[in-house]
Amino acid sequence: xxxxxxxxxRASWLHRVDPRVKLLFIVxxxxxxxVLPNFPVTLGVLAACHVLLASACIPWTxxxxxxxxxxxxxxxxxxxxxxxxxxxxxxxxxxxxVRVTLPALLRGLLMAARxxxxxxxxxxxxxTTEQRAIVQxxxxxxxxxxxxxxxxxxxxxxxxxxxxxxxxxxxxRARGLDLGKGSLFARAxxxxxxxxxxxxxxxxxxxxxxxxxEARALGTAGVRRTSLHELRLRRADLLCLAALLLLLLAGLTxxxxx
Amino acid sequence: xxxxxxIAADEVWFAxxxxxxxxxxxxxxxxxxxxxxxxxxxxxxxxxxxxQFNGLLLPTRGQVRVLGQDTSSLRPRELASAVGYVFxxxxxxxxxxxxxxxxxFGPRNLGLSEPEVRARTADALARFGLKxxxxxxxxxxxxxxxxxxxxxxxxxxxxxxxxxDEPTGGLDWDxxxxxxxxVAGLHAEGHTIVLITHDIALVAKGPxxxxxxxxxxxxxxxxxxxxxxxGERLRIAGLVPPQITRLAQxxxxxxxxxxxxTVGEFVRAYAGMHSTHGQGGGGVA
Ligand SMILES: Nc1ncnc2c1ncn2[C@@H]1O[C@H](COP(=O)(O)OP(=O)(O)OP(=O)(O)O)[C@@H](O)[C@H]1O
Ligand SMILES: [Mg+2]
Numbered sequence: 001x002x003x004x005x006x007x008x009x010r011a012s013w014l015h016r017v018d019p020r021v022k023l024l025f026i027v028x029x030x031x032x033x034x035v036l037p038n039f040p041v042t043l044g045v046l047a048a049c050h051v052l053l054a055s056a057c058i059p060w061t062x063x064x065x066x067x068x069x070x071x072x073x074x075x076x077x078x079x080x081x082x083x084x085x086x087x088x089x090x091x092x093x094x095x096x097x098v099r100v101t102l103p104a105l106l107r108g109l110l111m112a113a114r115x116x117x118x119x120x121x122x123x124x125x126x127x128t129t130e131q132r133a134i135v136q137x138x139x140x141x142x143x144x145x146x147x148x149x150x151x152x153x154x155x156x157x158x159x160x161x162x163x164x165x166x167x168x169x170x171x172x173r174a175r176g177l178d179l180g181k182g183s184l185f186a187r188a189x190x191x192x193x194x195x196x197x198x199x200x201x202x203x204x205x206x207x208x209x210x211x212x213x214e215a216r217a218l219g220t221a222g223v224r225r226t227s228l229h230e231l232r233l234r235r236a237d238l239l240c241l242a243a244l245l246l247l248l249l250a251g252l253t254x255x256x257x258x
Numbered sequence: 259x260x261x262x263x264x265i266a267a268d269e270v271w272f273a274x275x276x277x278x279x280x281x282x283x284x285x286x287x288x289x290x291x292x293x294x295x296x297x298x299x300x301x302x303x304x305x306x307x308x309x310q311f312n313g314l315l316l317p318t319r320g321q322v323r324v325l326g327q328d329t330s331s332l333r334p335r336e337l338a339s340a341v342g343y344v345f346x347x348x349x350x351x352x353x354x355x356x357x358x359x360x361x362x363f364g365p366r367n368l369g370l371s372e373p374e375v376r377a378r379t380a381d382a383l384a385r386f387g388l389k390x391x392x393x394x395x396x397x398x399x400x401x402x403x404x405x406x407x408x409x410x411x412x413x414x415x416x417x418x419x420x421x422x423d424e425p426t427g428g429l430d431w432d433x434x435x436x437x438x439x440x441v442a443g444l445h446a447e448g449h450t451i452v453l454i455t456h457d458i459a460l461v462a463k464g465p466x467x468x469x470x471x472x473x474x475x476x477x478x479x480x481x482x483x484x485x486x487x488x489g490e491r492l493r494i495a496g497l498v499p500p501q502i503t504r505l506a507q508x509x510x511x512x513x514x515x516x517x518x519x520t521v522g523e524f525v526r527a528y529a530g531m532h533s534t535h536g537q538g539g540g541g542v543a
Contacts, residue, residue: 164350167345167347167350168350168351170309170314170345170350171343171345171350171351172351172353173314173335173338174312174314174338174342174343174345174412175338175351175363175364175367175411175412175415176335176338176339176364176367176368176415177335177367178333178335178367193353193354193363194353196353196354197349197350197351197352197353200349200352200353200397201349201350204349
């Protein structure tokens with residue numbers, strides 16, 4: 001069945017790293033990519049992500065899948081940048097009123113690489129962290145428990161909603177609903193019944209889920225929750241944390257020195 | 259050649275993407291006016307088979323024809339007027355603001371004139387006892403009423419064949435009887451009925467033919483009387499004949515016919531047995 005969960009189950013060191021440490025990794029890499037827009041940093045992050053994914057035993061087919069996903073963006077962004085710096089030197093190409101310069105080409109390539117690197121940073125997180133752990137990490141960082149629960153419930157219900165959507169499409173097609181005809185407006189309009197049926201079903205089941213949770217005493221006042229899986233920073237986590245801090249320091253040094 | 263069967267499946271194999279076969283070599287014909295029950299345990303492939311009949315799914319191998327035409331060459335919309343399909347879960351098809359609009363949706367899609375749409379909608383409302391809720395939003399009706407709205411909405415399209423996927427699931431005794439008699443009425447008027455169920459008691463009264471599906475295979479295709487006599491086949495699929503049939507089968511050594519389907523038949527057979535014994539001066543100990 002179609003799944004919205006990107007998580008790949010493996011027994012690697014990266015899978016065992018505390019989700020909070022991985023969150024720090026994301027934040028730090030994002031900051032580095034934003035404040036140091038140059039090729040060495042960008043390509044470095046991109047390479048590091050691949051090393052991390054490989055060491056986490058993520059199959060190459062999945063990594064290739066991400067690249068396929070990013071392909072359009074990777075090609076489109078440099079293309080859009082090409083005509084944007086017409087006054088720079090040297091000029092590579094000139095036709096009609098468009099002037100393509102080398103700096104524009106380089107800038108476009110850098111932009112695309114930065115987007116790819118950013119995407120990979122997030123994919124490292126999503127491919128190696130269970131949804132449950134992601135939510136738990138947020139909760140331990142101060143997100144209210146109810147919000148975390150809502151988040152994980154929504155994630156859990158995405159595939160269910162998807163299959164209900166397919167059922168509804170079938171049910172309405174069986175009553176003669178035609179989806180692929182007419183203007184864009186007509187086609188959007190013909191999808192309205194699907195949306196309404198989906199909404200009604202979703203509301204009904206969310207009401208039921210809410211009642212089921214209440215029936216199991218969620219939200220009882222004055223109760224301190226305990227949990228089965230306590231997040232604890234182990235030595236390996238502390239090592240990762242140290243490595244990340246060192247990297248941050250290095251980054252800051254580069255930024256200040258140059 | 260005689261008239262085409264309404265539905266003809268020839269050596270149909272079907273698999274969902276990245277899954278094992280859900281249907282394995284299914285061949286069958288459903289003729290106009292037949293009342294057929296498809297039974298089988300959860301996951302047997304009943305719904306998957308039914309969706310082949312109106313083109314919502316196309317066979318991976320083999321062929322399905324509706325009124326002589328290959329379903330892969332027809333759009334579901336064209337098929338909808340020949341084969342109506344009432345889904346297992348009524349909530350998957352209910353969307354309109356009023357019951358009236360819900361029922362009129364199908365006939366409108368068929369491109370009928372407005373007076374015709376009105377006439378059919380009114381008829382469907384009356385037939386399924388929904389007149390009182392015609393202006394109510396169907397989504398907030400009780401479950402039994404939503405079931406009936408779903409049935410009425412498909413009935414209003416006047417398809418030659420009606421496929422009902424578990425029409426009695428989740429209903430109480432009264433509502434089950436109502437649905438049963440409504441279906442019997444439709445059959446009496448000449449509609450072809452395909453009833454999907456795993457309630458074996460439902461099969462005893464009404465259907466003329468039982469198709470037993472198990473793991474995508476047709477295990478049995480026979481009259482209910484014959485099917486219930488073959489307990490070993492039913493047991494493979496985790497089903498047993500109705501209680502009254504089993505009681506009669508146990509009492510067969512005492513002279514009861516083993517192919518009893520209903521309580522009424524049992525009583526008549528038992529009374530007959532008694533009177534003959536009575537004349538002979540003996541009795542059942
Ligand atoms: N959309 C789908 N994608 C993949 N596999 C499916 C899908 N729908 C059904 N299946 C599988 O196909 C098989 C047949 O399912 P089907 O729904 O036809 O059974 P059924 O006899 O209608 O069962 P039930 O009595 O539960 O309604 C099952 O193994 C089921 O898991
Ligand atoms: Mg089913």
